[in-house]
Amino acid sequence: MGISLFFFFLFMRLFAEINGGSRDDECKASRCSHHGPVIRFPFRLKHQPEHCGYPEFELSCSEEKRTILELPSSGKLWVKEINYTSQEIVLWYPRDYLQWQILNFNLSAFPFQFKDEYTYINFSFFNCSEDITNQLSYADNQLWSIPYSILSSNPVYVAPSSYSLAEVNLSSCQKIFNATLPDYYIYGGEYGIMNWSKPMCGNCEAKGNKCQRKKNNSTEPEIECIDKPAKGAPMDKMVLTEAILGFLHFTFGIFIIFIVYRSNKLKREHRINIQKFLEDYRALKPSRYSYADIKKITNNFKDKLGQGGYGTVYKGKLSNEVFVAVKILDDFKGNGEEFINEVGTMSTIHHVNVVRLLGFCADGYKRALIYEFLPNESLDKFIFSAFGNNYSLGWHKLQDIAIGIAKGIEYLHQGCDQRILHLDIKPHNILLDHNSNPKISDFGLAKLCSKEQSAVSMTAARGTMGYIAPEMLSRNFGNVSSKSDVYSFGMLLIEMVGGRKNIDATVENTSQAYFPEWLYNHLDQEQEVHIRIEDESDIKIAKKISIIGLWCIQWYPIDRPSMKIVVGMLEGEEGNLVMPPNPFTSMGQTRTSVRRRKTSIQPELTVISEIE
Structure with missing residues (x-):
């Protein structure tokens, strides 16, 4: 019992230490995978506190351990790289999300902007009831087909709004919307580089510190510069803690196995001792009964006479109508010594002022003693x-x-x-x-x-x-x-x-x-x-x-x-x-x-x- 309490309090102490350490480093840098980009201010993962980053910079980890940027109106984009020095983020546009992004792309909705090297063009989108692919002039690059069915069940075509489409028969088509997009986005590129201008943390990081949002109620939370822990300290602490916990789990497991083994071993030894004793007294009275006999004698332990330190006494009746008192010994108390004492001692005693032992039971771990019944208790x-x-x-x-x-x-x-x-x-x-x-x-x-x-x-x-x-x-x-x-x-x-x-x-x-x-x-x-x-x-x-x-x-x-x-x-x-x-x-x-x-x-x- 004392050893169990020691392990319990030690485990609770370590648990408190771990929780305290996690509170001190709740905004620590992390990754979705070993090769994924480092996630730190102004970005934060969903499970981290709000002051660790900005809402628009919230990232999450997919089941495939990919880093995901989920923009309010442009779906989920996969984050390939994050360069905190140049404040650039490299995104991958999954082809499955292309139409959704075209419909909802709105640069004013979030703090990211495409890099200046991209050319922004106003595009027109047409929904056509007939296939006009044979009319497209690929040499002039005037009209492109979007061979996806999410925008419409009919073929959809896109062309720069400034282009003249007089040579194309659009009688079966209807313009559905215009959108200003980087030409890179339409011409089939899978990766895009975007940057952000705010918030800026360069000056703070140049001093060896790290940034986080101030915990206040203002609509424009300011950035505060806090001391950065020594490199490797959190990881060292985590490794040490995991090592200690692993050792405790291993030790506790060995302790439990030892207790179970020891208990079973003692039970086997006690049973062997009792069996050896019974062999020595085989030729002597009193009679030996099975546990099934004991249940029959006591009518399934119906009439309880009393409770003692080593067992419970029930009233019973032998086949010859003789009333008896049956003491059922607790199999989890003692080591069988009381049973040996009672049978070994009382089988040799014959005196008017000593209670008479009539029989006993030693059936596996079940042990019982049968005495003459004395009505005045x-x-x-x-x-x-x-x-x-x-x-x-x-x-x-x-x-x-x-x-x-x-x-x-x-x-x-x-x-x-x-x-x-x-x-x-x-x-x-x-x-x-x-x-x-x-x-x-x-x-x-x-x-x-x-x-x-x-x-x-x-x-x-x-x-x-x-x-x-x-x-x-x-x-x-x-x-x-x-x-x-x-x-x-x-x-x-x-x-x-x-x-x-x-x-x-x-x-x-x-x-x-x-x-x-x-x-x-x-x-x-x-x-x-x-x-x-x-x-x-x-x-x-x-x-x-x-x-x-x-x-x-x-x-x-x-x-x-x-x-x-x-x-x-x-x-x-x-x-x-x-x-x-x-x-x-x-x-x-x-x-x-x-x-x-x-x-x-x-x-x-x-x-x-x-x-x-």
Whole structure:
């Protein structure tokens, strides 16, 4: 994205430069073709501004790239040469336009005049109903035929008006008009030289400058003399600009090709990785389905249950009338790692507090996961409900849910062949069955490590903000390990107690904006918390869950209990618990700058490489 923006702004900058340069040189000399005459003041091309030349000197370029002078009453004439020193223009009269020019030729209509070397004669034109060619006296050159049909459908003849035509029988003829023309024009010449007297720019050009009309409203615009740019400067600038633009276009094209190639290559690699993984797990359950099966199971994705970070969940039904939840993974997100994590991890897990994976789909780039369907959805819909649904669960049920989640996490840490770190424990990933028993779901960010070791090294943080342990963000606080799940579980317990998000800037009392710290201060000072308490037993449960949650969110992993100890604390009596150290006094400080407790619940953690 950054590279694309760079190219965009660079292109816009060059475009502005080009436009600025064209405005500075909008009256520059030009040609219709490589061999055509140079067009500059007082001439101008039609597309150039009016101040670049005079209206009567307007030229245009034909499709054949010929230079055309279009006079108001004499048609189009081809310009062969323009001599700006002698102020002469050489025109070619196309034979097709001869009659039109004869009819409309009027020297007073435009500023050009034939050169003095031409002889002007008054000619008479006759329209004859009969052919009188045999009467013409070619020796005397008295009468000429004009063998064209544009002037008339009858033969047309022309002769100097001063000549005597007594010997010619003109009874079938009628004089149609007289015209004063150069004899060159009638006697068949194809080229004519004309000159102009005004405007004159010789004095200005002699100083090395160039002329243009003043931009004013007078009927006779005056000429102004302006500085002429250095020879070759506009062309050099144009060549440089075209070279830069060409390079940018080439580079941008290569960049796009690279992005497309890279994207396709990554997709192929991800597909190969998933295929290899599936071959390794071919002998294991769960079952594999095609994408057509997935559409049939979900009734063409009719009933949507929710949207997650990596896909959408739909309700479905297997052939044996078993309801399932089908998560369709987005094929444009991630690199297939979540799919491998889910299938590879959950196919080996069998625990009452972990959601069961029933099947999967890996059909080309289409990937889906099929879980058991849990009708009560996720825990967050109860503890964060604006309608107080968490009241209906009751504190005893909340305690049972907390114990179930803790046992599920302990199983992941200690009960499997390899230690599984979930790394995304939060209310949204805790599903409830028809009896409101909790089940841990969504193993897309999970990591495996040997049970003999206790920590993993990672290059980037994983999880959801508000539940991520400090060591996930900075190694100054310790190593990423199973204690990272303990921290997330502690934040979940405190949200269960408060019935709200731990961070809430909308509360009226600013001291409650960060609820865990507010809760610790009240418990430490033995103040009443007053959180949805209905009887004495509720007070004990709320206080026990609060204290355990505060133990779990200690700033350093070494100060947190293991999940096995947490389960014992939840199942034990509230009176046996002691308040933990204040986890908020060390917020923002590094390990070396904080005075630590003399005893720790766990020994220092060792770091091992990440197992994919």
